[in-house]
Amino acid sequence: MIRVLFYSAVSFLLTSLSCSAEQKRALEYTVSFEHRAAHYAEIQMVVPTPATGTIELMMPTWTPGSYLIREYARHVDHLHATSDGKAPLSIQKTSKNRWLVECPIGKDVRITYQLYCHEMSVRTNWVDRDMAVLNGAATFLTVAGAESTPHRIHFDVPEDWSRSMTSLVAVEGRDHTYVAENLDELIDSPVLCGNPVVQDFNAGGVPHVLATIGDSSLWDTAKAAADVQQIVARQQAFWGVVPYSRFKFLNVISETGGGLEHDNSTLVMTSRWNYRNKEKYEDWLSLVSHEFFHTWNVRRLRPVELTQYDYETENNTRSLWVAEGLTSYYEDLMLVRAGLIDQSAYLKRLSKSIEKLQTNPGRNVQSLSESSFDSWIKFYRPDENSSNSRVSYYVKGCVVGFLLDARIRELTNDARSLDDAMRLLYQRHSGPKGYSNSDFAAILSEVAGTDMNAWLAQHVETTDELDYQPALNWLGLRFAASKSEGTVAETKAATAPTNEAAREVKPAETDETPNDKREEPRAWIGIQTSDGSASVIITGVTHDSPAHEAGLNVDDEILAFNRYRVNSRTWRDQLTQLGIGETIDVLIARRGEIRTIEVKPVTEPTEKWNLKPVAEPSDEVKARLAKWLASQ
Incomplete structure (x- = not known):
């Protein structure tokens, strides 16, 4: 049974805020x-x-959930201070995001x-x-x-704007006026006007x-809300507790993407064209589900x-792969x-994460733990070498989650799962206490009925190749083969390949034309190139590829291959x-100089x-797969 936990009734909260304001005047x-x-x-x-x-005035430098110092103070202009709105006061900037204001005692200070x-x-x-x-924060x-x-x-x-929307508590009798209990709640509450x-x-x-x-004319917002309602109901049932008394999904039609989580709301962005495209709409539902x-x-x-944010500096943790x-x-x-999606669509989406x-x-260079810790300097600062030097804690964390779930199910003969571990972790470590890596390992070990520390160390602390075979066998899954490797019906569950070719990244430009639709093999040198231009500009070079070895x-x-x-x-x-396998002369322009480099393509x-x-x-395997896709 779901336990609905209201932190407080809205009326009680408003009364409390009013009493608090009398004791401590609000900013x-x-x-x-x-x-x-x-x-x-x-x-x-x-x-x-x-x-x-x-x-002393302070402005945050980052937003929780987005782990990068963003220097929001750079957007502040015309900062002034007065006493009671009259006499100007001296302001001295003391750091990149702090200012010291000299002011008289006994009078309010007005900052603009x-x-x-x-x-x-x-x-x-x-x-x-x-x-x-x-x-x-911004x-x-x-x-x-x-x-x-x-x-x-x-x-x-403005008069032509009808609403302001936020999860903050509205002040009764005052349109567009809200109260945050503290700075954390203010930063945690985005606003749409x-x-x-x-x-x-x-x-x-x-x-x-x-x-x-935004322009929602191509969206059926009523249908979208109905789908979101199903997501909400399923996740409430999953956790067994509803820890909020109100929730707002703020959906911005912006032709951009992304989402950010908050206690009582989430802010997501999408395109006007995504609703009527089945796959892209499912991407939006996935984003909403994630947040x-x-x-x-x-x-x-x-x-x-x-558990306690420092808004002025990095807050490093090795547990972002869990979060x-x-x-x-x-x-x-x-x-x-x-x-909202069927089994085939789900397996396709999980497959994309595994393929990524x-x-x-970079999966051979950076561990999940390192990826989590270095998010502030690597994940949010991608460059042309990122795919060679780092791994995403989102992507690998998702894949390790899949393997971890299957491992617990196998160890307990399907009596327990990662679902149970997440709920137990929440019961014991939600709130100000938080959890450490050892806390999480202890929860997993308790649920699995065996010590999970060695398993976690291998999957989280090392760059060892992941072994998919146990999970595939338990759930009755396999990796489909290309045409050259046999038909789908002939292919059984496969282990992760260990040959060097499997460690190479396909160039981005080939992603939409998969090899299993081609009769002939394609040549490959391991480069990614820019889109939207007639010129062929290299934007990425895969480590240990022909292009990398040749010095591209x-x-x-x-400019040309063999003068063509x-x-x-x-x-x-x-x-x-x-x-x-044939050496070709690649004519290039590098910093204004024309030169020729020999490259030997290999099979893609x-x-x-x-x-x-x-x-x-077997019927037993069918039951395992069905339980995984339906269980709480």
Whole structure:
């Protein structure tokens, strides 16, 4: 049975906030949009009478859930301070995100500043004629040391904007006015202002909202809300507890992508064209599922290093693979369990994650633990060599989650699963306590009935190749083969290949034309090239590939093969026709200099990672597969 836990009734919360405000006056903000066409918001902040002759202003440098220092203070302009709105006060900048204001004792201090808002993402700000998308960390200055003080915000919206939407508690009798109990809640509550299309629904006895802003004319928002409702119901049932009293899905039609989790809301971005494209709409549902799963895993159940945020510096943890990777594992599993996708679609989506991992050379360089710890300097700062030097804790975490789930099911003869481990971890370590790596290992060992430390060490702390065979055998799955390797019906479950070719990454330009649809092998040299241009510009070189060994570089422009001119449409076919294993002269331009480099193409790697059920599973294996895809 689901236990609905209301932290407090809304009326009680409003009363508490009112009493708290009397004891400790709130920091008060007014956000207006007089220059919205120029992408500016104007912010006025009133600081209650300071007890000393100075106050120190601080602005966060990052947003929880997006692990990169983003230097939000760079968008602050025209910062001024006055006493009671009259006498100007001295402001001295003391660091990249802090200012010291000299002020008289006994008078309120009024701070004003302009904020440039022209980055459409789920962790930054956007303002234009049609709407505003604001994130707390990127928007609000606060007073250092006043983190526990209430923050009261009023949005002075233009007349042609009908709504402001946020998960913050609304102040009764004041349109567009909200209260955050503290700085954490302010930063955790994104805001939409404009004319969103709003769909309300109930799940688990709790009100939910899907608010879609932007051009939603091609979206059936009522159907989208119904699908989201199914995701919500399935995940509430999974966890067995509803830890919020209200929830808002803020959906921005922005022609961008991404999502970010919050305690009582989530902010997601998508395209107007995605609803009517089945696969892309499923991608959106997967994104919603991922961010909503975070309501439990990472928002209320956190690695111990993230239980108390420091908003001014990196907060490193080796457990992002649990927070993000296992969430990535469950995002699509929840869709198939909710009946929003079928078994075939789910296996296809899981296969993509496995293929991304197995065709990424960086998996041999960086462990899951290292990937988690270095997210601040690597994952969010990709470059042309990233695929060679790092692994994604989202992707590998998802795949390890799959193997871990199957391992627990096998060890317990399907009596327990990773589902049980996640629920037990939540029961014991949600809230301010958090969990350590050893805590997580202990939970897994308890659920599995055996010590899981060695298994975790191999999969999380090393770069050893993953062994898929036990999971495939237990669930009755196999990797489909290409035509040259036999028919689907003839192929049984396969182990992960260990040959060097399997460690090479297919060039990005071949992803949409899989080898199993070709009669002839393709030549391959291990480069990725830019799209949208007639020129062939190298954007990536795979380690240990022919291009890497020959000395081709990122930013080289390929002009010709064996003196035959090439362009972005023809070079792949030309490469194949010139012969696999034959040395060719590649004419390039490098920093304005023309030179020739000899390269010997090889056959394009043809390893396949498409999960399919085995041809003739036993009834027992069928039952295992069905239970995995349907279990709580």
